[in-house]
Amino acid sequence: MIFGSATAIDVLAAVALAVTLSGWLLTMQPRVRATAGMFTLVLGPAALLMSVTGDQESNLPELSPALWVAGAAAAALALAAAAALCLRFERWVLPAAIVALPFRVPLAVGGESVKLLLPLYLVIGGAVTAYAWRAWRGDAPQPRAPRILDVLIAASFTLYALQSAYSPDAAVALQNTAFFYAPFALLYGIAANQRWDAQQLRVIAAAVVIVALVLVAIGFVEYARGEYLLRPGGIKPNDFDPYFRVQSLFFDPNIFGRFVALVMLTVAALMIYTQRTSRVFASAAVLAVLWAGLVLTLSQSSFAALLAGLIALAAMRWNARRVLAATAAVALAGAIFAVAVPSVSGVDLTDSRSAETSTSGRFDLVTGGFRLWGARPVAGQGSGGFAEAFERESLAGDSAYGSPSTTKSHTSPLTVAAEQGALGLLLFLPLLWFSFKAVYRRAGGDDTRPGAVARVAVAAAFTALFVHSLVYAAFFEDPLTWVLLGMAVSLAAIPRNGEADGEPAS
Secondary structure (H helix, E strand, C coil), rough: CCCCCCHHHHHHHHHHHHHHEEEEEECCCCCHHHHHHHHHHHHHHHHHHHHHHCCCCEEECCCCHHHHHHHHHHHHHHHHHHHHHHCCCCHHHHHHHHHHHHCCCEHHHHHEEEEEHHHHHHHHHHHHHHHHHHHHHCCCCCCCCHHHHHHHHHHHHHHHHHHHCCCCHHHHHHHHHHHHHHHHHHHHHHCCCCCCCCHHHHHHHHHHHHHHHHHHHHHHHHHCCCCCCCCCCCCCCCCCCCCCCCCCCCHHHHHHHHHHHHHHHHHHHHHCCCCCCCHHHHHHHHHHHHHHHHHHHCCCHHHHHHHHHHHHHHHHHCCCHHHHHHHHHHHHHHHHHHCCCCHHHCCCCCCCCHHHHHCCCCCHHHHHHHHHHHHCCCCCCCCCCCHHHHHHHHHHHCCCCCCCCCCCCCCCCHHHHHHHHHHHHHHHHHHHHHHHHHHHHCCCCCCHHHHHHHHHHHHHHHHHHHHHHHHCCCCCCCCHHHHHHHHHHHHHHHCCCCCCCCCCCC
């Protein structure tokens, strides 16, 4: 039923954002692309503001028109300042965006506390505005030709927006589009059109390591004090755990663990490709500190992601067949042991309550997600509707759901299946295939030049991130996904006879 519980403004705004994003991703005309990017920058916040203010349950304070105008003027000035900096330091826009990735600002939106990546949004907005300025002056660089991957991304956003029309919670679909998909698709376009040199790659590597070490140090302080430095209202990460888990500035120990794991893979890639003994020891020291920080998160999903990324690194650096064969053998042996000896492994899939406990609440979410998909296998429940539909079934007394501790899906492919059905999977699976094809293109071997090592690090990190999303979701909602994907596209375009224009081969 169209607009059954969805508001027209939410659906139309999501569709409009999908259209402008398609223009940003698919056109090769700089002025058209710039116009689409600027419309996205303005339309996203405006549509969200109209949706939230129209919600009777919204807790936004009532402000005078003068304050709204002042706020808009301040935002415009901040955007102009960011654009000026991006014009002045064009080569360092993407490194700045990567440095800004971890920093979140908690705000109350629509009756809920959301952690917005405001520093990253400012960098993205400044970069798009700077590009628009250059495009309308006529000196903007020509965008690269769109590929199948770009078409699939645009089509996926469009389908997601259209399927919000029958969602039980179209506001969530709009929020996902405005907070995540729209700005991160802009970021992907920036990264995919990046023109690299060795200095930029070294700066990015150093920056992410320094940021990770600072965030881990904050985690050490939290562990020593037994309390968080940032702790907004609502459910706390440790409310369901008998032990303290550090979260640094991420408001979530699993997302913090994901970030640390990806940085560890970057350092590991540098270590196995370096030819200097001093760098090997320095990398090992950094890995030891980061590992200590990762352990304090007690994030099992991050441990699994790190392991997957290390396997990918080994396969790209050495004999892929042997590495993958050994991995498959060990995984099979571990699965047999876990199923055969549940008293030792703690995993008993024959007992739903035991499985629910050992998987930290994932078992009911997975089985419930399959039931939601089975109820509407073709069209799904509607974009953004997983939590609402799952809670509705739980309150209906279905024994398969019980009393869940959370209603948000923690498995990205299952989220797509439950919310968008077979229609969504028909786009999601090819999108996933071409994404991995892009990140593994020209990755691997024994080439030690900066661009080649960067391709290996990106491929390993992307693999780890996807594995993490299988048990903690947030795949397309994580800006790292889009940065890594865009970097893979632009790094693969570096000429084979050198890492970049004028860069020496060594």
